[in-house]
Amino acid sequence: MFENLLQNVKNQRQLLESTIQKLIQIRSYSGQEGEIVKFIESRMKEFDFDEVFIDGLGNIVGRIGHGPIVILYDAHIDTVKVTDNENWLYPPFEGKIVDGKIYGRGAVDEKPAMAGYLLAARAIKTLYGKQELPFSLYVVGSVMEEDCDGYPLLHLIEKEGIKPDFVLLGEPTDLKIYRGQRGRMEIEIATFGKSAHGAHNQQGINAIYRMARIIEQIEKLDQQLPSVQPLGKGSITVSDISSKGPSLCSVPDFCCIHIDRRLTLGENKEIVISQLKEIAKSLGIVAEVRIPQYHGTSWKGTKFEQEAYFPTWVLAEDHLLLKAAKATGQQVFNREVETGVWSFSTNGVATAGRLNIPTFGFAPGKEELAHSDREELVLDDLQKATEFYALFPFELMKTLNEK
Numbered sequence: 081m082f083e084n085l086l087q088n089v090k091n092q093r094q095l096l097e098s099t100i101q102k103l104i105q106i107r108s109y110s111g112q113e114g115e116i117v118k119f120i121e122s123r124m125k126e127f128d129f130d131e132v133f134i135d136g137l138g139n140i141v142g143r144i145g146h147g148p149i150v151i152l153y154d155a156h157i158d159t160v161k162v163t164d165n166e167n168w169l170y171p172p173f174e175g176k177i178v179d180g181k182i183y184g185r186g187a188v189d190e191k192p193a194m195a196g197y198l199l200a201a202r203a204i205k206t207l208y209g210k211q212e213l214p215f216s217l218y219v220v221g222s223v224m225e226e227d228c229d230g231y232p233l234l235h236l237i238e239k240e241g242i243k244p245d246f247v248l249l250g251e252p253t254d255l256k257i258y259r260g261q262r263g264r265m266e267i268e269i270a271t272f273g274k275s276a277h278g279a280h281n282q283q284g285i286n287a288i289y290r291m292a293r294i295i296e297q298i299e300k301l302d303q304q305l306p307s308v309q310p311l312g313k314g315s316i317t318v319s320d321i322s323s324k325g326p327s328l329c330s331v332p333d334f335c336c337i338h339i340d341r342r343l344t345l346g347e348n349k350e351i352v353i354s355q356l357k358e359i360a361k362s363l364g365i366v367a368e369v370r371i372p373q374y375h376g377t378s379w380k381g382t383k384f385e386q387e388a389y390f391p392t393w394v395l396a397e398d399h400l401l402l403k404a405a406k407a408t409g410q411q412v413f414n415r416e417v418e419t420g421v422w423s424f425s426t427n428g429v430a431t432a433g434r435l436n437i438p439t440f441g442f443a444p445g446k447e448e449l450a451h452s453d454r455e456e457l458v459l460d461d462l463q464k465a466t467e468f469y470a471l472f473p474f475e476l477m478k479t480l481n482e483k
């Protein structure tokens with residue numbers, strides 16, 4: 081069944097390769113995705129999508145089918161920057177193809193998914209475009225994920241009214257089926273003191289000394305955080321420190337630290353904040369503990385802000401969405417496909433973490449190459465992923481009907 085769908089994808093190999101190449105050639109740093117959005121928009125129209133639009137934030141959105149089951153395929157189309165210190169084998173925006181691999185910024189994180197989605201949607205439209213499809217498949221090129229993971233999809237769902245029943249993320253999984261990730265959050269802690277002349281320091285109270293005692297406890301806390309499968313252990317890292325006083329010859333009356341916190345299953349922002357408040361309380365130190373706000377501006381000029389909290393999520397191993405994903409993998413690879421989790425954060429923090437929409441990931445490319453000057457993609461893997469993307473909606477419908 082659906083042999084013709086897989087065959088159609090195989091027959092379009094050249095178009096798939098030219099599409100990923102063009103996506104890599106268009107530089108699309110976070111907040112500067114206008115040009116790549118226009119390119120994807122033109123491809124979606126060319127491939128006969130039923131609806132194509134750019135939303136209020138600047139995400140590019142295409143839909144095929146009008147059916148009641150709403151599936152969302154997300155690929156963030158922004159990338160991190162190329163720095164002067166990086167040492168690329170081939171120029172990062174050339175999209176050079178050598179011996180079946182393509183090289184460049186975004187070749188892993190995560191332009192392949194968008195190329196695959198486009199060709200998969202094209203195959204479905206070519207073969208089944210005249211029929212009523214039982215699903216609505218949204219293909220989303222989301223913007224600014226590298227800056228504020230989750231926000232682009234939160235915008236699409238909450239402000240644009242697209243309500244997916246199921247979400248597929250195109251972050252690299254090396255053709256495995258991924259079902260979750262640790263969450264993350266940022267925290268700021270401030271301590272206060274009493275300023276005094278450095279020559280009379282006994283008359284002051286040093287806010288840095290107070291903070292030092294808190295930092296010591298945070299270092300201990302990091303060792304004690306629980307490990308929960310399949311995500312492993314959470315972590316806490318003091319990532320910055322600053323202080324203020326009347327001058328460098330004075331006792332400072334203010335000190336502030338910034339914290340990076342990774343969250344495993346069972347940890348959430350309430351737990352994290354109360355752990356830190358508890359530390360200050362047990363030391364008898366008055367401290368302010370808060371989650372900072374993230375502020376961003378998209379390529380469209382749309383301003384937004386969000387609390388710097390990105391919740392943990394895991395899809396249950398026996399969830400029907402994973403069943404459908406595994407059935408699809410079986411069809412495409414003729415073998416069982418392994419499951420796993422990401423070590424980094426994804427747009428799933430919004431769809432699964434905040435909104436509880438069943439979400440999983442599948443894409444080519446090795447996670448450990450993301451954000452490095454070694455980004456490379458095996459083009460055969462991209463073709464396999466594209467076959468998966470074309471077949472998945474139909475396997476999902478089968479799984480739902482069997483329920």
Ligand SMILES: [Zn+2]
Nearest residue numbers: 156189190251
């Ligand atoms: Zn990514």
